[in-house]
Amino acid sequence: MSAPVKKVPIHLQSSQNRLLIKNGKVVNEDDASDADVYVEDGVIKQMGKNLIIPGGTRTIDARGKYVLPGGIDPHTHLDFQFFGTRTADTFYSGTKAAIAGGTTTIIDFVFPEKGESLLDTYYDYRQKAEGACCDYGFHVCVTHWSDRVKQEMELLTKEHGVNSFKMFMAYDFMLDDSELYCAFEQCKQLGALAQVHAENGPVLTENARRLLAKGVTGPEGHELSRPEEVEAEAVNRACVIAKQVDCPLYVVHVMSKSAAEALRRHAGGGRRTFGETLAAALGADGSQYKHQCFHHAAGHVLSPPLRPDTGTPVALMHHLADDGLTAFGEAVTSSLTQSGDGLVDLLASDVLQLTASDHCTFNKSQKEAGKGDFTKIPNGVNGVEDRMSVVWEKGVHAGILTPSRFVAVTSTNAAKLFNLYPRKGCIAVGSDADIVVWNPNATRTISAATHHQAGMTCHGVPDYVIVNGRVCLDEGQLRVVEGYGRFVETPAYAPFVYNPDELESLKPAKVEHVEHADVFQKMQKVKLA
Ligand code: URP
Ligand code: ZN
Ligand code: ZN
Ligand code: ZN
Structure with missing residues (x-):
């Protein structure tokens, strides 16, 4: 058992190592400014106006566009053996798709079989990931417990x-x-972040057994067997257990209003609970499981499932925005409280901080393993390519997220929680040159080839995606290099997780109380040049 030798990435030569992105609106989680960005050898070297740049530097004109930190997808499953089969995407094809959509770093899951060594599996994944086109880190799954x-x-x-x-x-x-309890205690001991897949397993297993016995065998049985309360109960229980050992807790794939509400009850004060939701949950709902086409319905099967409550996608987006408002400036009732002078105050609920794809693709024939028994449908959807566009469309284009909050929930907060900030997650001098030139006026219709969310038209498309200083999406042309991505270490004791003073910065800017008519204008306050 030895550590793999990492290939040195193939950087481009001489003047092509230099890049100037001019005339764009640079957006970070906490500000937006008109600035040019100069990149050399994979790192941002200068920012501002009237920069002095060496001759022979390539210039990209970003007039009328946003210059954003590359997306960080904190939840993918590439080259993953699950439900007796292997995901369709490898680290090469999955990261290629990520780059096409504006994501420049992924964090995948090392997934040992029950009883297998975590370390051996980690080495396997390091090897498998060598074909990645963009940078990657790893979470490790704890699939059994022992000394x-x-x-x-x-x-x-x-x-x-x-x-x-x-x-x-x-x-x-x-x-x-x-x-x-023991696993959370160990995470706390090590300065690591505990993540939890929150669903009550024994309850959903009993439900599934009864549904199958009654003849409910199709994909609709998947959601029926694991309704919202099965997710919410587990979220609550995980939070309670983590609290006993004062362990920071990150709930992955929060898929329902009830689960978000359970998380909200444990948030605030000195809390250290963090929530991630998925592009799938923001862009689709559980009506998909009733689709007459088995492949269509099975294509949406993931756990926890999409929810029949059609208000779920917008509610989850508001939990990300933390504005306590609906798109039209009306207060969400669950976020209301009456203050002493009779005015309605909005609670800063701060429930969800991140968006992921949970990219875990299975093709039609793999999904067919569950024809006649929904419990055998391999769980997982795609989304690594579509996540940024879906969050932009349903968040910024819908008037719920500001461009800065979009940056926070697609990139910065992941960098902070997994201790990659400020190397990643921001456009700043000294940061990795992971940059997206985002065109808010271009549209793209998600293709049928990617099936889930097929047909959705998204405003907001990357024109250029720069990975460690290399232009990998060039005016819409994909030019990735297999093996160009590097493994990024995620050190323990992330200050944003373990230092209470830093926690505040994960929250969006306070919402100012404004007249209803002004809300949309406020949301759009970052105007393009
Ligand atoms: O259904 C899902 N979410 N598949 C991927 C595995 C997991 O639980 O994240
Ligand atoms: Zn999970
Ligand atoms: Zn179909
Ligand atoms: Zn997952």
Whole structure:
């Protein structure tokens, strides 16, 4: 068992290492400014106006466009063996798709089979990931509990650049409550971030058994067997257990209003709970499971499932915006409180901070394994390419997110929580040159080839995607290099997780109380030149 030797990335030569992005609106999570950005050898070297630049530098004109930090997708599954089959996307094809959509870093999951060594599996994934076109980090899944697992978590954190572990409350590799307690305690001990897949496994298994016995065998049974409360109960339980050992907790794929509400009850004060939702949940709802075409319905099967409540996507987007408002400036009732002088105050709920894809693709024939028994449909959807456009369309274009909050929930907050900030997640001198030139006026219709969310037209498309200083999407032309991506270590004790003073910065800017008519204008306050 030895550590893999990482190839040195093939950087381009001499003057092509230099790039000037001119005339764009640079947007970070906390500000927006008209600035040119000069890149050399994969790093941002200068920002501002009237920069003095060496001759022979390539210039990209970003007039009328946003210059954004490259997306960080904190949740993907590439080259992953699941439900007895392997995902369609490898690290090469998955990161190629990521770049096409404006994502320049992914964090994937090392997934040991129950009983397998975490460390051995980690080495396997390091090897598998060598074909990646963009940078990548790893979370490690804890699929059983033992002293050896505990020791391996320590080694992974101290010697292998891993600062997050995912535990499951469902599937046959779930941990029970006392094992969760021990795993959370170990995460806290190591300065790692505990992640949890929150669904009540035993309850949904019983539900599924009864549904199948009644003849409900199609994909609609998937959601019926794991309704919102099955997710919300587990979120609450995970938060309670984490609190016993004062462990920061990150709930992955929050898919329902009830789950977000459960998380909200544990947020605030000195809380350290973090929530991630998915592009799939923001762009689609559970009506997909009733589609007459098996492939269409099965293509949307993931866990936790999409929800029949059609208000879910907008509600989750508002939890990301943390504005306590609907798109039309009306207060969301659950976020209301009456203040002493009779005015309605909006609570800063701060429930969700990140968006991911949970990209885990299976093709039609793989999904067919569940024809006649929905419990056998491989769980997972795609989205690594579409995430940025879906969040822009349903967030910024819909008037719910500001461009700055878009940057926070697609990039900066992931960089902060997994301790990659400010190397990644911002456009700043000294940061990696992971940059997207985003065209808010161009549109793209998600193709049928990607099936889930097929047909959705998104305003907001990347024109250029720069990965470590290399133009990998060039005026819409994909020019990726296999193996160009680097493994990025995620060190323990991320200040934004473990230092309470830094927690505040994960929140969006306070919402000012304005007349209803002004709300949309406020949302759009970052105007293009
Ligand atoms: O259905 C899903 N979400 N598939 C990927 C595995 C997981 O639980 O994240
Ligand atoms: Zn999960
Ligand atoms: Zn179909
Ligand atoms: Zn997942």
